Amino acid sequence: xxxxxxxxxxxxxxxxxxxxxxxxxxxxxxxxxxxxxxxxxxxxxxxxxxxxxxxxxxxxxxxxxxxxxxxxxxxxxxxxxxxxxxxxxxxxxxxxxxxxxxxxxxxxxxxxxxxxxxxxxxxxxxxxxxxx
Numbered sequence: 001x002x003x004x005x006x007x008x009x010x011x012x013x014x015x016x017x018x019x020x021x022x023x024x025x026x027x028x029x030x031x032x033x034x035x036x037x038x039x040x041x042x043x044x045x046x047x048x049x050x051x052x053x054x055x056x057x058x059x060x061x062x063x064x065x066x067x068x069x070x071x072x073x074x075x076x077x078x079x080x081x082x083x084x085x086x087x088x089x090x091x092x093x094x095x096x097x098x099x100x101x102x103x104x105x106x107x108x109x110x111x112x113x114x115x116x117x118x119x120x121x122x123x124x125x126x127x128x129x130x131x132x
Contacts (some may be wrong), residue, residue: 010080014114016085017121018075025061034058038115038122045083046108046129054130069096069103071111085116086124107131 002008017036024032034054037043041053043060051060073093080087090111096103110128114121 006084007080010087011078014078014080014121015075017114018089018091018112020080021123022071022073022115028065030058030061030065033061036123037126038117038124041123042125044127045124064127067098069098071095072096087121088112089114 021033021036024036034057036052037057039054040052041054041057043050043057045060045064048060048064051057071093072095073091075089075091077091078087078089088111090109092108093110094105094107097106108128108130110126112123113125115124116122
């Protein structure tokens with residue numbers, strides 16, 4: 001843990017950005033979701049090809065959420081880089097996947113790399129995977 005006010009401020013900013021991002025996902029605001037990613041971001045989801053760039057990520061979300069019901073998640077820890085313009089976080093997520101046999105709960109985890117671009121925190125890299 002740190003008591004450096006600058007580091008704590010970055011951690012709080014990224015934590016808040018992450019919670020806001022999850023709210024956009026829950027609201028299925030895919031334009032808003034895509035806007036949180038850097039233009040050259042990469043999203044690596046389990047059992048899917050990497051989505052590279054904001055447009056591919058936007059389209060990937062639309063396709064993925066056709067089979068997703070409820071979604072929740074939150075950060076566990078945010079670590080700020082010494083430069084002040086990068087941070088990373090990891091956390092947990094859980095969503096309901098619609099299947100022919102009924103809804104299936106899928107618990108998992110994620111990690112995100114954030115970069116401050118023009119004064120805003122943007123996701124540069126994200127990975128997520130189910131626990132099973």
